[in-house]
Amino acid sequence: MAGQEGTSTKPGHPRVGPRRQGDLFDAACPTRHLLDRVGSKWTVMVVLLLAEADEVRFSVLRRGMPGVSQKMLSQTLRHLEHDGLVVRRVDAVASPPAVYYALTPLGSTLVPTLAELKRWAEEHMGEVEASSAGAAALD
Amino acid sequence: MAGQEGTSTKPGHPRVGPRRQGDLFDAACPTRHLLDRVGSKWTVMVVLLLAEADEVRFSVLRRGMPGVSQKMLSQTLRHLEHDGLVVRRVDAVASPPAVYYALTPLGSTLVPTLAELKRWAEEHMGEVEASSAGAAALD
Numbered sequence: 001m002a003g004q005e006g007t008s009t010k011p012g013h014p015r016v017g018p019r020r021q022g023d024l025f026d027a028a029c030p031t032r033h034l035l036d037r038v039g040s041k042w043t044v045m046v047v048l049l050l051a052e053a054d055e056v057r058f059s060v061l062r063r064g065m066p067g068v069s070q071k072m073l074s075q076t077l078r079h080l081e082h083d084g085l086v087v088r089r090v091d092a093v094a095s096p097p098a099v100y101y102a103l104t105p106l107g108s109t110l111v112p113t114l115a116e117l118k119r120w121a122e123e124h125m126g127e128v129e130a131s132s133a134g135a136a137a138l139d
Numbered sequence: 140m141a142g143q144e145g146t147s148t149k150p151g152h153p154r155v156g157p158r159r160q161g162d163l164f165d166a167a168c169p170t171r172h173l174l175d176r177v178g179s180k181w182t183v184m185v186v187l188l189l190a191e192a193d194e195v196r197f198s199v200l201r202r203g204m205p206g207v208s209q210k211m212l213s214q215t216l217r218h219l220e221h222d223g224l225v226v227r228r229v230d231a232v233a234s235p236p237a238v239y240y241a242l243t244p245l246g247s248t249l250v251p252t253l254a255e256l257k258r259w260a261e262e263h264m265g266e267v268e269a270s271s272a273g274a275a276a277l278d
Binding site: 034036085135 | 163179248267
């Protein structure tokens with residue numbers, strides 16, 4: 001990719017030794033679980049909303065994602081935080097305390113791919129719907 | 140959104156006409172359900188395996204996806220077929236009858252995006268794992 005130095009593609013944690021590379025087609029590899037997490041609609045929405053600002057309050061995220069429950073949004077953010085894709089900051093001085101979320105550098109690497117996935121789904125949704133309607137008519 | 144005609148976002152069964160454009164952030168839009176389907180690990184694997192050949196037998200797909208159950212693979216293929224991304228062909232002359240699957244042209248449009256999603260997950264899996272391990276240590 002443009003802008004990358006000649007030093008292999010290894011970002012971060014340089015002392016960790018040889019970087020582990022996943023293999024989606026290996027049943028024992030955690031890559032497939034990671035894929036299920038990052039490919040979910042709520043993850044896509046959170047990551048793309050966070051990509052638009054330095055940090056975003058929980059309440060603002062929730063308003064930006066119509067249909068998400070507080071519980072589902074909390075859980076999505078917890079998973080993203082656990083995976084090192086998002087950081088959480090509590091402003092305890094605010095009253096009531098405000099909670100902010102931001103993408104980590106690792107989380108930022110996911111933005112172009114998820115933006116493309118969103119674009120694909122939005123662009124082809126009509127064709128998929130037409131196909132489903134045809135299939136239903138034949139059932 | 141660009142490309143949308145003045146006709147509201149109500150999902151219907153368009154007699155083709157102007158192409159409908161989805162909106163992931165619209166709670167009523169089927170785009171988000173579509174996204175959940177195409178972003179799942181089994182969908183990614185099936186689409187990428189099918190991208191490598193003109194058509195692939197069920198049994199070959201299953202061998203190529205270690206860990207998938209027959210039921211889960213059938214269900215994944217059925218969803219893909221319903222969405223118009225995959226076609227199924229039965230060779231009844233073979234004994235026992237052979238079932239083949241292939242990407243449709245619509246399904247083929249999904250390949251680059253899912254290949255990129257797979258690449259991201261495989262490349263960054265090590266960092267995500269390291270982050271999760273750190274998070275667990277702090278818990």
